[in-house]
Amino acid sequence: MDAAYQRIADDIARLINSGHIAAGSQLPSVRELAAQRGVSATTAVSALRVLEQRQLAEARPRLGYFARRAPAPMAEPQFRPPQSHSRAVRISDVITQMFPGEAPSPPRAAPLGAALPDPELLPIQALQKATARLARTRPQLLSGYGPLDGSLRLRRWLVAHYLRCETVLDPSELLITNGGMEALELALGAVCQSGDSVAVESPCYFGFLQVLETLKLKACEVRTHPRSGLSVEALAEVLQAPGGERIKACLLCPTVSNPLGATLPDADKQALVALCQRYGVALVEDDLYGDLHYAAQRPRPLRHFDARAEVIVCGSFSKTLAPGARVGYIAAGHHVERVRALKFATSVSTAPLLQAALAEVLEGAVYVRHMRRLRQACQDQVEQVMGCITEHFPPETRVVQPSGGFLLWLQLPAGSNSLEIYRAAISEGLEFAPGALFSASGQGFADSLRLNCGHRITPAMQAAVARLGALCRQHLAQSQSASHSP
Ligand SMILES: Cc1ncc(COP(=O)(O)O)c(C=O)c1O
Incomplete structure (x- = not known):
């Protein structure tokens, strides 16, 4: 659980970072902090030490703690424009070298x-409890495959969740998948055939490249801004180039991308949906990090701007609840029948016990907090x-x-x-x-x-x-x- 000293440190850090506590000014003494926050002197000391570790406070002998200047904003990377033609993807060897799948040695x-x-930072205890109780009380969650589309309860939760960011999904277009990776593979498998070209961000999440390589699809890397994401203008240039190649799909993380953390502004999301519809390019939206956007109001997904429900939305609970549960989802829109057939031909279903446990935690008050x-x-x-x-x-x-x-x-x-x-x-x-x-x-x-x-x-x-x-x-x-x- 979040310790009191962490919370106090977080509150003071925010005041320093926002300039409400100026650099060089004295922070409350241990006694003042303990009285203000109703905590022990030990907790107050721990909070001040955390600020010191974060380089937001310095201890001056016999004087106490003083705020330090928040680090100056750093310059943004400059990207060279990528080649505007598609190429075969060769990434699996590099990835296997980097992530051998074993514990690293030395530790x-x-x-x-x-x-x-x-x-x-994850509610693992709540999940443990739910999993143990469900395994005891509903053994059929272990003795059968469960439905191909996945838990209806979980799909209904997703529908309600997306409604909060003004996006309408239908339970009948949703399938629960084995993590976000399976969702991506199903999405591209449904709309592309071997040899097709897919537009991606540059830099782009290497898992996208793995899926492209596995499905023998080519990547067309599109110019991407470090903060506002894939350039819709650059994609339009590729699509409009006379005699240019045909792009079958566009796969991107429009809200909080990996690796840049970029989010497309609403106007760009709208323009991207319109552009792809005009050129018959299938849009696959990876919304895995959308709920981790820092703004008070979570940005709307691409699907919000798509009245025809053509955008395929993929996501998972790996970054927000439990990576080891391997539970993700796909809202496949018009492609749902093809996606169902592919899922049936590959993994058949997603672990029913874990879906049920996740649904319980998601519906409870724990999740919002x-x-x-x-x-x-x-x-x-x-x-x-x-x-x-x-x-x-x-x-x-x-x-x-x-x-x-x-x-x-x-x-x-x-x-x-x-x-x-x-x-x-x-x-x-x-x-x-x-x-x-x-x-x-x-x-x-x-x-x-x-x-x-x-x-x-x-x-x-x-x-x-x-x-x-x-x-x-x-x-x-x-x-x-x-x-x-x-
Ligand atoms: C952008 C993005 N999409 C998909 C995935 C894969 O998600 P999962 O672990 O649920 O398969 C990741 C994992 O890092 C990711 O960063």
Whole structure:
């Protein structure tokens, strides 16, 4: 559970970051803080120490704690426009090397690699209880496959959930899947055939590239802005190019993308839906991180702008509830029959027990509170990691300020190669996702990397980010001296 000292630290951090507490001003003393918040002196000291660890406060001997200047905003990455033609995807080898699927050796110093939230931030206890009770009271959840479409209760929850962001889904178009990955594979399997071209963001989530490679589809990487996402203008240029190739589908994360954390403005979402309808391009929306947007009002998905229900919406509970449950969903619109046939021919169903347990937790009061806390924790953790980057990474490192979620995309100064840095880092148990994973050729974005900030920022985590920064500096100095040597 969220400790009182964390909450107090989070509240003060927000005041410092927003400028309501100016840099250099004295923070309440331990006694004042304890009295103000009705906590013990130990809790108050812990809260001040957390602020110190986050580099938002400094302790001055005999004077107390003082606010530190929030780190200066960092410059945004600059992307070279991608090639505007489609190409075969070759990413599986790079991915297998990076994520061998075993515990890293030496032991992991900090979970900065895979895109996952801290287990402490997930309502695992509530899920454990629900799973144990359901296994006892409803053994049929284990003895049968369950319905092909998945739990009706879960599908109804999804319909109600999307209505809150003004998006109408129908339970009859929804299928519960084995994670978001199965949803993506079903979506593309339903609308494409081997050899077809699919437009994607650049950089783009490597799982998209894996699905394209598996289904033998080509990727057309489209210019993407670090904050506003896929450029609708650039996609229009590809579609309108005289004699240009035919793009069969567009697969993207329009709300809080992976790896950039970008969100398309509403006007762009609307224009994208219209453009794809005009050119007969199927739209597949990965909405996995939508609920982790930092804004008070969650942005509306692409499907909201699509009166014809042609956009296929995919998602999962992996980033918000339980990655190990492997429960996702697809709202397939007109493609539902084809998606059903594909699901029947592959996985048949999704674990009924886990679907039922998730439905219980989602319907309970725990979920709303949990999501509020998770969103806030993600935002705070991202800010804290940005602070460490400012302090420890090479000057001129560029960072994207994400619109939500817990991923940070960094561009290192020219001459850096994140795959080489990765090899040095992993031998010390330091993980991250090198930029090369996010391009169809497995060669792009060599100067960039993605950090997972889903975990609580402990001193060990800060030390890991600082060490990574030192490795980046060292690598840069070596590559600069090599390029200057005769
Ligand atoms: C954008 C995006 N889509 C889909 C997935 C896969 O989701 P799942 O773990 O539910 O299969 C991920 C996982 O990292 C992701 O980041």
